[in-house]
Amino acid sequence: MATSDRLPNRLLRYAESRKNLTGCAAGLAGLALTLTGAAGALWPLVVVGLYAAGALIAPPERPDTPCFPDAGEQLDALRADFTKLRAYLAEVELPPAARERVDELAELLDALLAPGWVSDPEQLHVLARAVRQDVPEAVDTFVRTRWWSRVTPGAEPPERHLERQLSALREEASAIADELHEAEALRQQTHTRYLEERNR
Template identity: 80%
Template structure:
């Protein structure tokens, strides 16, 4: 940071502005004749006192993405995930479970539904970590399972993982449904109690 930018920051700082106001008060005192020959000390002292009592500068708080920005980013990541999943070859039972899961996630990511940070976290973890890892692990394990006949089929693990993930996202859908039911009930009660 150059000298000119540091000087400009100080000129705009709270300390300088408060000191300047107090220094102007000192000029006012001088103009009344109360400071006499000591007017430079009065003006300088009041400026220094103002600069000392001014509140310290605070750095700007960092900007974190709001719910809308997080949802937009999550939707973009989900679109990338769907492209990846379309290219992966899966057994029909696992593909059916995966389709059910991604359909539910897509519905939850529609605008206006999910705003709870915990729900966003669960969906983000599912889209960015759990689903791709489950599918990728299946693909890798299936390749190696050719060399170990008789081992537990990797699609069983994939189906179990997808069932757990579907249950997690279903919990979010249930919570949203319950919240809407309560909202509807409250509105009905309000309309009934409001009367004509």
């Protein structure tokens, strides 16, 4: 059944293909030769031969280029995921020092994810990794480890690792903020020079 369903689709695809259309055009040229009498008694072979030649010389079919979301669409999806992350972080019970670091990181991420700032693919990748993987994993690992540390006292407090992880993530996000600040400062300086030179 699957083979019979696929056969009409294949035939339809071939009928619309460049090879078939080029072959048909060449076959029509063969019919025109037949009508003028140039093909003679072997006109069916001429028509079939020209169709085959046209199908062979036609350029191969090329699949459509995949359409990926642009930076704006990626940012919209990332902001939606960040909203989910903030709701999750609000529910998690954290020690005061870790809560402070989480809130600072969330504020920084919120500012970076505001429309109109980040468009560089590498920066978007870093932010997406932080929102979708690093922050949730750091907090979830802390919650799980804290539960086990109650069962096995004397181990290193899990909040130390969480605080270190959050600090590392904040440094990473701060580096992006610094790059954006430098780019805007350079843009401002360039515009100032342009205005000053224009008025000379």
